[in-house]
Amino acid sequence: MTDDQGELEAQFAQWRHYVQRRRELRQADVDELEDHLRGSVDDLVAAGLHADEAFLVAVKRMGSLDELSREFAREHSERLWKQLVLTGGADGPTPSGRSRRDLLVMVGCAVGAAAxxxxxxxxxxxxxxxxxxxxxxxxxxxxxxxxxxxxxxxxxxxxxxxxxxxxxxxxxxxxxxxxxxxxxxxxxxxxxxxxxxxxxxxxxxxxxxxxxxxxxxxxxxxxxxxxxxxxxxxxxxxxxxxxxxxxxxxxxxxxxxxxxxxxxxxxxxxxxxxxxxxxxxxxQSVVENIAPVLTRLFTPLFTAVLLAFLVTFVVTSAGIDVEREALILFDLLLVVVLALLLYSASARDPLAPAGVFDKLQLALVVSALLIDVLVLWEITGRITEYGTTPNKAAALGENVILLVNLAWSAWLMTGLIRRRVPFAGLERWQTAYLPVYAAWAWVVVLAFPPLFGFL
Known part of the structure; x- marks a missing residue:
């Protein structure tokens, strides 16, 4: 086997592993899709493309896996409903047995939670x-x-x-x-x-x-x-x-x-x-994902609300209330903005060029970034004037963490729109940053009570 053939087989193995994670596809269906993909790759290689190029073009022509899954689910609705209610049947003994075991384990864990x-x-x-x-x-x-x-x-x-x-x-x-x-x-x-x-x-x-x-x-x-x-x-x-x-x-x-x-x-x-x-x-993605669809609806709405808030803040010159309830509200707002960014990223075709929706998301992130700066300014001023409390210290740390994420996300999205940064860079940044939130939550839980004298 040549080096090119070995690399191509490795790519097929990676694709097959990804496809097999979709429970709505049986093994026979995976084999059929792979045969179709291999045939397309062979035709492209015969036409003069390099093996790696042929593989990428063939996968792109097949569409994203989620699109294939949705089309497959529509054409096999009877099997879809059988899987959703876990009745088994035509899917064979292995998927049915796995589903029944999942159901039994779920019931046991649910009873444990209730107890x-x-x-x-x-x-x-x-x-x-x-x-x-x-x-x-x-x-x-x-x-x-x-x-x-x-x-x-x-x-x-x-x-x-x-x-x-x-x-x-x-x-x-x-x-x-x-x-x-x-x-x-x-x-x-x-x-x-x-x-x-x-x-x-x-x-x-x-x-x-x-x-x-x-x-x-x-x-x-x-x-x-x-x-x-x-x-x-x-x-x-x-x-x-x-x-x-x-x-x-x-x-x-x-x-x-x-x-x-x-x-x-x-x-x-x-x-x-x-x-x-x-x-x-x-x-398991048999039915169209709900969360990414909702992002398409709420992204423009939240963008309009944040822009309206910023305009009102500038016109009225009103200060921001930094009491606990207001701080929680602003932090939740910034988290929702990041959630909208994350869920749209989870459903986006990574090879698709930047479009109008990406520019709208950039406006949303920049608006949230400006609000975060305003909140941080108010918190810092109150701490400098009156001293710190557990609430203000926690809010300060959370807003700094959100500021870093929003700022770099805005930079990457600008590069994406200008076609200088691939979408994969934005996705890697968001997923790599998740442990930061977890670490800060543990810091607040473990370190803050003794640090502030259990106040």
Missing amino acids: SVKAPELFGLTLEDDAAFYGPNVGLFALPWLAAFLAWRRRAAPAVIGALVALFALGAVAANAYPLAEDSQSLVLTSIHLPIALWFVVGLAYVSDDLRSSRRRMDFVRFTGEWFIYYVLIALGGGVLIGFVFGTFEAIGISPETVIAQWVLPCGAAAAVVVAGWLVEAK
Whole structure:
């Protein structure tokens, strides 16, 4: 075998590995697609192209894998619905068996999450009377079970499993070891930042089959968006169900309020964390991704809102309120901007030239960058004048982290629009920056309480 043939076979192997991750495609379908790709490559080589060039052109002609998946799902709708409801059948014993095992493991993890919420009651703690306990520990009830489900699906190595256990144990220590009063700022910061830190531990479980892959990190970003959407849909459906339960039981003179408040709501909310993750995994891009579609809708809307805010700020010369609620609101706004950028990147064709939507996103990022600078200016001024507090210190660090990401993203997007920077550079920057957020969340949880005297 020549060097060119060896390199070409390596490219085919890489393509086949990527395609086989799509659960809606059976092995026979993968073989058929590969035969089509090989035939196209052979024709292009015969026409005079180099093997590497022929492979790239052939893959480009086939369209992106997501487009192929959507077309395949439309043409095989019967098989699609069988996979979504896990009935098996024509797909053969292996996919059906895997789906059933996924379902059983998911149910076990969901039950474990629900039981974890009620476990503190064995020690005399209740949701109504012990908010200081449940607030910091909220992420520890369900997220370890979601991570366990994902680690099982990815067949995580023992070293990764050990790291997951250690990180969740560290979170449990951080949530319960410090003497935090119910009205302390550190308690609120821990309640906000620990679930964020633990979500990145879930991300470690998600990418455990390829820890160094930038693409797998981007897959986790997509997973996060779709998990959130599924969780909201489950919550809305659960709200409708609870409404019917109230109405029907009260019609016969029985009030289900206690059962719903003490059992249905907390257990259902915890179990839904795992169920939503299972739904994203079961769908596995068979149906068109929802989050990237929403970015197309909300990017122009958020751009208009941010520009309107900046114009109003300049015209009125009003200062920015840097109290805790306002700081959280601004940080959430900047995070939403980054989420819009990330989700659109996850669905973008990396070979496509820059277009109008890319310019719109650049305007969005630049607007968010200017707002971040204004917020940082106000926070720095307040700290200089009145001293620092845990809230202001956390907000300062978070806004600096967001500033770095937004600034470099704006630079890369400018280069992309001017065709001097490939899209892959922007994608690598975003995925490489994810651990920074996780590290800062752990710093706030572990270091801030003792640093500020458990204030």
